[in-house]
């Protein structure tokens with residue numbers, strides 16, 4: 001894992017956008033997109049680069065990590081709507097290039113299997129953006145998710161429903177169930193970019209990066225992946241025990257200048 005500690009959330013957003021831009025400029029790319037508040041600065045940065053710097057997503061495809069069960073895609077808090085409103089509608093993805101799970105599918109298991117097949121048919125994900133929940137979840141893989149799990153239906157924890165209540169009118173409106181790519185699915189992406197900002201994520205980041213690989217912290221499964229970049233601001237890095245090791249450059253430029 002490459003642990004990159006940056007001064008501010010804006011630096012995290014810019015560095016993540018650099019990695020995505022580099023991937024997209026390399027040629028036709030498959031991006032894995034996360035929702036939640038963490039990547040919003042990155043998406044803003046990419047929209048700006050599209051508008052002013054000619055960055056194009058016309059050759060890219062995107063797959064969302066997860067979706068609420070029971071919300072139609074037109075619901076403002078469905079992840080279909082969120083990613084469109086926060087990012088994809090403001091750049092130039094081709095029609096039908098942005099894929100998500102159908103939270104209204106009559107057979108969620110069949111939907112999950114078809115989604116895996118669609119990712120495979122696209123050639124797999126080149127670069128996957130990830131946030132982290134305060135309980136260490138990635139996607140919606142809650143604690144005790146199998147480290148080898150595939151896309152499936154999951155029940156949210158009370159903690160995650162509370163954390164996400166801010167996006168809904170009433171706390172009770174947060175769905176109980178979700179469809180999410182599994183930890184095994186996520187680990188098949190070729191490069192993982194885990195982003196975290198703020199003190200509230202510090203404990204989860206420390207457990208994910210320095211803790212044992214264990215289902216109690218789903219993000220710790222990323223330690224098994226050969227190419228992970230963890231971009232954190234100072235606050236999210238504040239519980240890391242080995243900070244000096246991550247930041248020691250021995251006078252060279254930091255490794256992250258070219259993720």
Ligand SMILES: N[C@@H]1[C@@H](O)[C@H](O)[C@@H](COP(=O)(O)O)O[C@@H]1O
Nearest residue numbers: 034036037038131132133139140
């Ligand atoms: N399913 C999403 C995750 O993909 C996200 O990374 C995480 C953190 O959310 P936020 O970025 O808003 O803190 O929780 C949400 O529930």
